[in-house]
Amino acid sequence: MTTKELPDVLVLGAGPAGMAIASALGKESLKVDVLSPKGPDEPWPNTYGIWGNEVDQLGLENLLEHRWKNTVSFFGNGSLKEHDFENKPTQHLLDYGLFDKKKLHSYWLNECNNSLINWHQGFANKINFEQHKSTVTTDDGKVYSARLVIDATGYDPIFLKLKSNEPLAVQTCYGVVGNFSKPPLEKDQFVLMDYRSDHLSETQKKEPPTFLYAMDMGDGKYFLEETQLGLVNPLTMDDLKGRLEKRLAYRDIEITSKQHEELGLFLPMNMPIPDFKQPILGYGGAASMVHPASGYLIGNVLRRAPLVAKAISDAMQDKNLPTMLIAKKGWESLWPTELIRKKSLYQFGLEKLMRFDEKLLREFFESFFQLPKNQWYGFLTDTLSLKEIVNAMWIMFLKAPWSVKKGLMIMRGRELKMLFKIIFPNI
Numbered sequence: 351m352t353t354k355e356l357p358d359v360l361v362l363g364a365g366p367a368g369m370a371i372a373s374a375l376g377k378e379s380l381k382v383d384v385l386s387p388k389g390p391d392e393p394w395p396n397t398y399g400i401w402g403n404e405v406d407q408l409g410l411e412n413l414l415e416h417r418w419k420n421t422v423s424f425f426g427n428g429s430l431k432e433h434d435f436e437n438k439p440t441q442h443l444l445d446y447g448l449f450d451k452k453k454l455h456s457y458w459l460n461e462c463n464n465s466l467i468n469w470h471q472g473f474a475n476k477i478n479f480e481q482h483k484s485t486v487t488t489d490d491g492k493v494y495s496a497r498l499v500i501d502a503t504g505y506d507p508i509f510l511k512l513k514s515n516e517p518l519a520v521q522t523c524y525g526v527v528g529n530f531s532k533p534p535l536e537k538d539q540f541v542l543m544d545y546r547s548d549h550l551s552e553t554q555k556k557e558p559p560t561f562l563y564a565m566d567m568g569d570g571k572y573f574l575e576e577t578q579l580g581l582v583n584p585l586t587m588d589d590l591k592g593r594l595e596k597r598l599a600y601r602d603i604e605i606t607s608k609q610h611e612e613l614g615l616f617l618p619m620n621m622p623i624p625d626f627k628q629p630i631l632g633y634g635g636a637a638s639m640v641h642p643a644s645g646y647l648i649g650n651v652l653r654r655a656p657l658v659a660k661a662i663s664d665a666m667q668d669k670n671l672p673t674m675l676i677a678k679k680g681w682e683s684l685w686p687t688e689l690i691r692k693k694s695l696y697q698f699g700l701e702k703l704m705r706f707d708e709k710l711l712r713e714f715f716e717s718f719f720q721l722p723k724n725q726w727y728g729f730l731t732d733t734l735s736l737k738e739i740v741n742a743m744w745i746m747f748l749k750a751p752w753s754v755k756k757g758l759m760i761m762r763g764r765e766l767k768m769l770f771k772i773i774f775p776n777i
Contacts, residue, residue, distance in 0.1 A: 360496035367634020368502035374659035376465020402445025415450035418540035428546025507636035524590035525575030525612030549600035694771035
């Protein structure tokens with residue numbers, strides 16, 4: 351194959367990130383191949399939530415399976431007395447949606463096919479870089495070359511090199527879709543975070559905190575998920591399952607039938623940014639695009655794909671531009687200096703939250719969601735500028751109780767290093 355006949359881009363992975371970037375590249379009239387262990391028709395295993403404003407701006411609201419207007423969190427201690435102040439909900443006043451994963455998958459598969467994406471199946475296990483192309487070899491000996499390779503293989507990327515080997519904080523969760531002896535939440539309600547802890551003993555309250563993420567799926571079916579925000583040494587699935595069962599039993603609720611169990615294993619929250627000095631680009635979880643403080647990824651992946659694709663397309667107009675420099679243009683679009691600074695600030699926040707006990711976490715989030723809606727929403731969705739984030743955090747700090755101020759000010763780990771990165775992002 352001559353250089354002239356080479357595909358422009360070889361994308362590794364056919365999940366949401368792989369299909370989103372492949373489709374965007376195809377719309378730039380680039381020739382794109384996708385290589386994945388399973389075919390493009392293979393169903394996606396995970397579910398994806400997104401705020402209503404985000405999905406509306408993307409124009410993908412027709413792909414939602416559910417959309418809730420009654421969106422709340424609980425940050426009180428909790429009580430068996432239904433109308434007790436400790437059960438008072440925090441009203442978010444923003445819609446939240448859950449994608450129909452079959453529709454989402456079908457949509458991106460059609461977008462890719464409309465862009466004439468070429469599909470290949472196999473396990474990539476070796477890559478060779480040359481000045482003007484990269485060549486990937488599969489475990490069965492097949493060879494695929496392109497001017498640029500994009501690794502979109504998820505949180506454990508095949509070929510991307512990361513900048514740091516520090517311990518990863520991971521989010522874990524155990525969830526159930528099923529029917530219950532009585533409604534575990536209000537009709538048509540979505541619960542972002544339920545940190546009520548009155549079902550726990552004093553000893554258990556000293557253990558790593560967890561919260562309930564829950565939604566009414568309609569027709570008497572509910573999705574309940576016990577979630578740990580992020581820890582280097584995470585709770586086990588058995589621990590989380592036990593927490594959920596105890597939470598329900600305390601309120602005299604039994605699971606009468608299970609349609610599905612959700613095992614959200616080890617979602618890395620503080621993955622380091624990849625090394626930009628490599629002749630390969632990453633996208634999605636592989637490129638550390640998950641929000642370190644909220645765990646959100648899908649909105650960011652869908653929103654930024656066209657921008658990154660445009661940068662790659664522009665770079666490839668120079669037919670003699672080396673692969674290393676094409677990748678460099680891609681990295682500059684994916685991770686401009688401001689986004690690196692923002693990530694360091696988010697990681698600072700996560701580092702703090704990991705050290706808070708359950709009472710301090712409840713106080714922190716209660717203060718956070720008292721911010722104006724555009725500020726807390728923009729923080730969670732990574733749509734604020736760095737200046738806007740700093741302003742929001744300063745307002746929250748001023749209004750927060752002394753316990754939260756103290757928790758934020760005391761430096762016990764890597765916080766100073768992360769603050770340093772905000773000022774000097776490229777060091």
